[in-house]
Amino acid sequence: MIDVLYFAWVRERIGVPKERVETEAPTVAALVEELRAREERYAMAFADLSAIRVAIDQELAEFDAPLAGAREVAFFPPMTGG
Amino acid sequence: MAEIRVQEGPFDLGHEINRFEAALSGAGAVVSFTGLVRDEGGRLQAMEIEHYPGMTERAVAAIAGEAERRWRLAGCLVIHRHGRLGPGERIMMVATAAPHRADAFAAAEFLMDYLKSRAPFWKKEHGASGETWVAARDADEEALRRW
Numbered sequence: 001m002i003d004v005l006y007f008a009w010v011r012e013r014i015g016v017p018k019e020r021v022e023t024e025a026p027t028v029a030a031l032v033e034e035l036r037a038r039e040e041r042y043a044m045a046f047a048d049l050s051a052i053r054v055a056i057d058q059e060l061a062e063f064d065a066p067l068a069g070a071r072e073v074a075f076f077p078p079m080t081g082g
Numbered sequence: 083m084a085e086i087r088v089q090e091g092p093f094d095l096g097h098e099i100n101r102f103e104a105a106l107s108g109a110g111a112v113v114s115f116t117g118l119v120r121d122e123g124g125r126l127q128a129m130e131i132e133h134y135p136g137m138t139e140r141a142v143a144a145i146a147g148e149a150e151r152r153w154r155l156a157g158c159l160v161i162h163r164h165g166r167l168g169p170g171e172r173i174m175m176v177a178t179a180a181p182h183r184a185d186a187f188a189a190a191e192f193l194m195d196y197l198k199s200r201a202p203f204w205k206k207e208h209g210a211s212g213e214t215w216v217a218a219r220d221a222d223e224e225a226l227r228r229w
Binding site: 007055079 | 205216
């Protein structure tokens with residue numbers, strides 16, 4: 001089980017800010033594939049991965065990063081602070 | 083050690099600078115930057131700022147820690163708001179203090195460049211024609227390369 005968080009337009013497309021996901025996905029990319037296969041709203045949100053950033057346990061990560069031991073994964077668009 | 087605050091409510095710039103200066107020792111220069119909500123020629127009604135509680139504080143602390151490693155700083159303050167803000171409202175501020183101004187200016191610019199694209203905040207503009215998420219600009223990413 002892993003907590004998956006969504007922010008900004010990724011959250012709006014998927015329709016929830018957070019959910020618990022039962023997964024054995026070895027990497028972030030594999031988790032994205034599982035989510036995409038679930039429902040159209042996930043496929044829409046993850047249509048263009050170049051527009052999405054990922055964090056594992058609140059640290060920026062890459063899509064090929066391993067998920068072993070991760071408690072929390074977050075998906076969001078490029079950040080616009082300041 | 084940098085002071086970092088992520089908050090919904092407004093802050094008083096004069097009060098924050100006075101407090102920041104009063105706590106310093108060994109500083110000869112203080113630089114501050116304040117970011118405001120642009121009114122976009124009257125088209126903007128509100129700016130909504132979303133963030134990732136927990137990661138935001140960690141990311142900002144890491145950025146401030148890096149600034150403290152690179153420059154000789156006597157103090158460093160970052161305040162960033164979230165929630166719904168009106169045109170002209172303050173979004174955020176940074177203040178840096180150093181023995182001499184070059185370090186204070188450089189560190190403040192470094193903090194701003196990194197807060198822009200490495201701290202988990204997202205801005206949404208509310209206007210007469212609807213809502214739009216502000217897109218990150220290539221120039222923001224380019225700005226990191228000079229450091």
